[in-house]
Amino acid sequence: MTTPPPGTPTIVQFTPLPSQTHPSFWHKLTELKLDVLKLSDAEVEIGGRYGVGRVFRDREAAGEKWVGVGGSLGVDEGSFGGQTTTTTTTSVPVGTAVARGIVKNFNTIEEFKAADKSKIFNQVADKIWSSIHTTKSTTLLNTFLVITYADLKKYKYFYWFAFPAFVSKPAWYIDGALGWVGAAAAAAAATTTGGGGGGGPGYSHDQLKSILDQLHKSAHSGSKPLPYFLVRSSGTTTVDVVPVEEYDPSKDRYTDTLDSTGTGTGTGTAIGFIDPSAGEQNPGWPLRNLLAYIRALYPGDSTKRLKVVCWRDSYVPRGEDGWKSRVGVITLGDGDGTGVGDGKRPDAVGWEKNVQGKLSPRVADLAPMMDPTRLANQAV
């Protein structure tokens, strides 16, 4: 990616959400296959979760080096709970979102290879799309899909994840010069450059802390944690975090006078999401369906310019580490955008690429961790 000339709009590129399969996921799948599913290849509902992307200071390297570790969609044995959102934890930590998924296990490698992947994928995408229109709920927005084949004798598991995301046509753009900025840094810049009453796209330390507190509360008060949320300004030190379902185009419209240096004022509500990306200029994959959701339910000019909070903090930063969350103001390209008017489902993408970057399944070889004879040798 080359740095665009100042002021040029850049297409917003989303970091794909990677999958992470905990070894216990395969143990549980093995059990399920042997005891419950047997020869059935019906779809089974599972749960998973992803955390915020994080950056770490590299203490070994000279100077200021940070290493980004993106969040990933993790599945483990708790994924197979009776309820789809159950995990083994008593409470979901802040900065973690739960996702529902479907696992489809095939009996033979031939069936696995011959499966009509487009059909399975489209079924999931259809389900997400219809949930937007029928229930107006965001709970299915981050639905994922995984197809598997388990070679139980060899402790090898073939699998392929998919994270269906709707393609926005035209695409979303972000101002090339301003780009995505640190949530706290942007506020500081806005006040120093005369943003006028703390305008600018960012938030103050107190406001960010308020967001964190409210996310924490939503995760622990018995209600579900919010993978997607709205950030409504309600004062200089506080903000209101509410579910996206409460979006009201008349009240929440975002307007601003930002120029390419980030100077200017902006008012209105921001849309936020738990962001598993660690890339500075790339929001994470879950934002795609959130944008599709907003555009599908609230078409028109009011949602053509949106302020987005990529939430990447799980605790109040201490010391020199600042807030990791990022904000950006994005604009829809010319045209009405997807799914508007005809209500037809936009195209969806999201098959996970393998290690070599190809659209191909992956394999987990658990023999070193599971094969009793090899383990015995290891322990001599």
Add this chain to the structure above:
Amino acid sequence: MHAIQQQYWSIRDYLSPVLRESKFKEHGRITPEEFVAAGDFLAYKFPVWTWEKGDVSKARDFLPTDKQYLITRGVPCLRRATSLAYTDADEDAERLLSFDDATDSGGDEWVETHAGRKSNMPSASNPGEIADIPDVDGGADELSTGVGGMSLKQEEIPALDDIPDMEEDDLEEGDEATAAPKTAVTSSNVIDPSQIEVATGNLLQVRTYDVMITYDKYYQTPRIWLIGYDENRIPLTPAQIFQDISAEHASKTVTIEPFPHQASLQAASVHPCKHASVMKKVIERMNNSVVAEQLAHQKASPKEKEKKKWFGKKSGNKDEKPSAPGDDDEVEGMRVDFYLVVFLKFIASIVPTIEVDSTTAF
């Protein structure tokens, strides 16, 4: 042989009584209640740690059902321990924690390697020699199987050859709004893990670890468990995990064992047989300084009740629990809540490149 040993361990564990009396300053051992208290403190101070209940059928009855063990996920591991430049100068910095008290049988020592190690690999430019890990079932072969998880031996599963044929480029058209993997970060000082590798030629890969702390009933200490993933989030093989454990301990105190709170999970674990004595030593040392500080503090402001500082700089902002009756006028020293924080510092010397010790960050 190993299986018999494991059976023996589980029986021994079953028969050993639950520790009831607090022994943490005398022996470095803690009771389950103290483990929970220390765990609560750890999870409160460092929210990356959370309690898990694990497999319900495996729950230990001396611990609360929802507080069976602690876990932190995705702990980064930037380098291999084997690739750390370990020079003579470092050897001088080694701290020998010796335990030659009368109570001990003598000669019990723990080498704390990499103590106070400064960065001696500027931008990690000297590619450390990756030592071959002693590996019983055919060394290089084993390692190559693990790398990438894809280079599988042909004779084992012929069908595997077909997997690459499954590549389906027509499944999805190119999508302009998908960030290409490994691009993205340019201008700033945030580096993508993949870029370190390319930039320096060193074998730098960002692995991540799930780290669990359980309570070991027999040794009456916490016990650490590791599950590693490579930079592509594929579980690491035991041989690969051993690369992240300091050579002093790799094939001696760290083994692959069944994780006690899940049905059939195997994880790398640091054997806890020496934990108590090491912890005792460390706690003693820390306790002395804490006591000294508290005494000084008391002298400075004799009327003041607020004497429960953790370590001076870390003044506790935790809600103070009612302290044991009668110790109001005595110096309390280090509190057991801090046990796990200290424990993690000790573990950090065994796994120097896995950043388990989040407490150093501030």
